Amino acid sequence: MTDPILEVDDLNVYYGKSHALKGVSLSIDEGEIYGVIGPNGAGKTTMLNAIAGFVEYEGSIRYDGADLARVSPQQIVRDGLIYCTEDRDLFPYFSVHENLLMGAQFRDDRDAVQDDLAMVYELFPRLDERREQEAETMSGGEQQMLAVGRALMSDPDVLMLDEPTLGLAPVIIQDISDALERLSEQGLTILLAEQNSTFALRHAERLSLIETGEIELAGTSAEFHDNEYVREAYVGVH
């Protein structure tokens, strides 16, 4: 049996007069990969920002039983809900290694942190080869790996990924893809927001389609595959 680890209920976000999210609800079970697809500007990032505590919202977001409205963004991170943004927000003049250490800066168990470092370097050998390189000087794909690696250093229970494949070469996407599969096998819960519907459909067990701030469709991967509208509007292009 699985419990929802993250529950979003009737989420509304306003930017001034514009209504960016209109009553979005979804629930994510422990251990699954949940995909959120939709066009650019549909509200995927806004939803993730609300969950991470970066924007004001109405409605409720519950993580591991707690109402996140009452938890500060840094406590949300400490509780294992880690957000990997579309901009990645790496520390540009820190080395790969320092960026990874920052991911674990709030953790006290040094041995576990060392184990996680070894795990990240093993997961992304490209990072291992570039330990001392400054994040700023790396390619987009390497930066994406570093962003995921830094998130993993925070020992996540739930990992939120925003557009992890955006602008990346197919060979790099494959590397990210393999990494996600391995992490998922190890029991990590992943919330994946993607414009790249093919990528999301390949990994997610369940998905939602967001358009103009509303969930238009929700269901299993198989249901999405068979859906005429999704196939024509989203999958065909890729």
Add this chain to the structure above:
Amino acid sequence: MLGDIGTLVLQGTMISAVYALIAIGFTMIFGVGGTLNLAHGALIMGGAYVFALLSRSVHAAVAFPVTIAVIALLSWGLYQVLVRWVEENVVITFLATVVVAIASTEFVLYQFGGSPIGMTLISGAVNLEPYGINARTRYVQFVGFVVSWLAIGLLWYYITHTDDGRSVLAASMSERGAQLTGVDLHAVRSKTWLIAGALAGTAGVILGSTGGATPLMWLNPLALAFIIVVIGGIGSIKGSVIAAYVIGFLEQFTVTFVGHGFRGILSLVVLVVFLLYMPQGLYGREFAHD
């Protein structure tokens, strides 16, 4: 001539370390919070006066650390009581810290008058004439040099070798990145003000012990901090140390070979050159606000 150069190198080496202390505090607050803290000079002056008062009743070795702690807390308090509520607005923050600087000056003027108050961190001087150094170098200058480098070294270790300190540097590179990794931005900013205050207090005691405490003693160090920070690259600690040495040596050079009245001119010329041709400074890359 040779003796002049020896004097220049010695004096430059020592005073530059104090300038570095001042500039580092100034640049850290700007790098992390985006605040131009014009009250930074007032904290230096505060350090001199607090030490002058304390050292009348207790030994200098006790008064020195107590002064540093007092000024660190004053700086922290300034952030908590005033700056944190207005820091989102750059202009208001700037003006608020100017008001604090002027109010402190008026307060000191009212309480202690305008004439310099003498104070001694450590008395005595060493005669370096036999070694070809013209000026009598006072012990306080040596102590100032050693203490300054000790403080810089400790700070460097803190920000490069501890998770806590690395978070401070990280927050100056990317605030969002820091939030994503669970850094408490408010705590980091508070810490920067505490550290900058401790450095300013230290500098105040050293400057006060070499030139006495006066209500306007903060003006020149603050101006120098500005110049140093621009040359070193805003937000960069390494740049501040290097630029402090450039400016310190330039100043001593002018004093020795041109005349005391021209003390600040060359630094201003260098500032203008940097603003025109290298506005990001020597190590401006560490300043990367999103």
